[in-house]
Amino acid sequence: MFKTAHAVGITVCSLLALFDCPTAQAEWVEWLIDSRVSGQFDSNINHSLFAAQQRQDGIGKIALSAGRAYQLDDYSRAYITAEWQGESHADYWRLNQHSVGGKAVLAHKFGLGWQAPVLQMDLAGGEIYSESQLRSGGQITAGLQLSSWCNDFLQGFIGYHFDDRNGPNANNPLSNQPNSVFALQGHTVEIGNFIVVNDYWQVNVSYSHRFGDVVSNNLPSSLPASALSKVSEVARDDAFPGWVYRAQGNTHRVNAGVSYALFGGHVATALNYSYIDTQALGLGYQSHQIQLSVNTSY
Numbered sequence: 196m197f198k199t200a201h202a203v204g205i206t207v208c209s210l211l212a213l214f215d216c217p218t219a220q221a222e223w224v225e226w227l228i229d230s231r232v233s234g235q236f237d238s239n240i241n242h243s244l245f246a247a248q249q250r251q252d253g254i255g256k257i258a259l260s261a262g263r264a265y266q267l268d269d270y271s272r273a274y275i276t277a278e279w280q281g282e283s284h285a286d287y288w289r290l291n292q293h294s295v296g297g298k299a300v301l302a303h304k305f306g307l308g309w310q311a312p313v314l315q316m317d318l319a320g321g322e323i324y325s326e327s328q329l330r331s332g333g334q335i336t337a338g339l340q341l342s343s344w345c346n347d348f349l350q351g352f353i354g355y356h357f358d359d360r361n362g363p364n365a366n367n368p369l370s371n372q373p374n375s376v377f378a379l380q381g382h383t384v385e386i387g388n389f390i391v392v393n394d395y396w397q398v399n400v401s402y403s404h405r406f407g408d409v410v411s412n413n414l415p416s417s418l419p420a421s422a423l424s425k426v427s428e429v430a431r432d433d434a435f436p437g438w439v440y441r442a443q444g445n446t447h448r449v450n451a452g453v454s455y456a457l458f459g460g461h462v463a464t465a466l467n468y469s470y471i472d473t474q475a476l477g478l479g480y481q482s483h484q485i486q487l488s489v490n491t492s493y
Contacts (some may be wrong), residue, residue, distance in 0.1 A: 223266045227276060231258040233488030240287060241412035241435045244478045248413060250435065253285035256488075260298070274300040278321065289327045289434035294334075296321015312343040323360075327434040329377055332362035351388040358383070358407075365430040368415070368438065369423075376430040376441045381407025387450070394456070399467075401450045409444035409475050413437055422476040444475030463490045 233256045240252040262276030281293035298319040305312045320335040340354035362377030387401025408427070414437040418426075425442055432439040452467035469484040 225264045227260070227262050227264055227274065228493045229258075229260045229276075229491065231488055231490045232256070233486050235484060235486040237482060237484050239480060239482035240284075240290070241432075242410060242473070242480055242482070243413055244411050244476070244480045245413060245417055248417065248437070249480070249482075250287065252287050252290070254282055254290075255285075256280070256282045262298075270304045270306075272302045274298075274302070278319075287434055290325070290330070292323055292325035292327075292330065294321050294323045296334075309347075310344045312341060315340045315342070329362060329365055329430055329433055329439065332360060332377060334358070334360040348391045349388060350391075351386075353386045354384070356383045356385070357381070367429050368431055369429050374428040374430065376410065376428040376439055378428075379408040379410070379441070381405050381409075397454045397456070399450070399452045399454070403446075403448045403450075405446040405448070407443070408441055409446060409473055410439055410441050411473075411475065411480060412439045418476065422478060425476050440476070442475045444473050446471060446473040448472075461492055464488070465490065 235254040235256065236251070237254065238251045239249040240254075241248070241250045243249045258278070258280045260276045260278040262274060265273045265275075267273055275297070277297050279293065279295050282291065284290045296319060298317060300315060300317045302313055302315045305314070316339055318335070318337045320333070322333050323331055325331045336356055336358045338354060338356035340352055342350060342352035344350045358379070358381050360377060360379045362375045364373040364375050366372070367374045383403050383405040385401055385403035387399065390398040390400075392398060412432050412435045417437075418440070426440050427443070428441040429438055448469055448471050450467060450469045452465055454463050454465035456463045465486075465488050467484075467486045467488075469486075471482045471484065473480050
């Protein structure tokens with residue numbers, strides 16, 4: 196659908212320069228600086244369809260963002276940020292990567308009072324630089340989210356996101372033709388809530404369903420002919436033994452977490468668990484992810 200997401204990332208980032216000039220229409224302008232440091236365990240880092248071939252890994256992540264927030268009117272705000280993310284893997288170093296991009300968010304509140312619903316629209320783009328040549332490339336995401344406070348301790352939300360990613364061409368070992376196995380598109384619907392326990396503790400629970408392109412790493416002799424007939428693209432994997440396959444699939448994700456706020460909400464520690472179930476090629480794979488993070492906001 197998009198030849199490259201790199202141009203979109205540049206476009207979003209260039210908005211920073213546009214919004215850097217004085218704006219008479221905005222009631223206030225505020226600088227935003229956020230960071231996140233996290234450690235994550237993934238029980239099926241290669242998304243293998245077979246338990247004997249699944250690999251687990253530990254991942255260290257750092258995310259930094261900086262930008263500005265604008266109060267456009269009594270009910271609308273805009274956020275423009277530049278973002279950098281990096282991750283390092285304990286066992287599979289070819290998955291090490293960093294990305295550079297930008298994000299624009301427009302939030303509108305339907306009325307006065309803390310219980311008024313809020314509609315948020317976002318667009319993000321950037322470039323991924325991976326030690327795995329197959330996994331480098333551009334990406335964009337766009338989404339909508341509607342949220343509302345049901346009472347003074349429960350906030351619910353529902354959202355939709357579209358993601359698009361491209362990657363370099365590699366030789367397809369089945370056809371000897373070039374293909375881009377990491378050219379991925381997907382649509383995600385998510386529903387969830389946040390529960391405020393007190394001034395310090397917050398609990399979050401969510402469920403999401405994604406339909407679109409998925410990838411799976413497996414040994415070439417593992418897939419039956421019935422599954423191979425449903426494969427979109429194949430390439431020899433440069434991060435794991437075997438081949439990586441792209442196909443249409445459905446992914447169900449259940450997430451639960453808890454966070455604790457410090458220093459007036461400027462620092463928060465969070466522990467999250469996700470169970471991920473993906474069905475593709477008439478088969479399926481599951482994974483468990485546990486993440487501990489420290490988030491700061493100024």
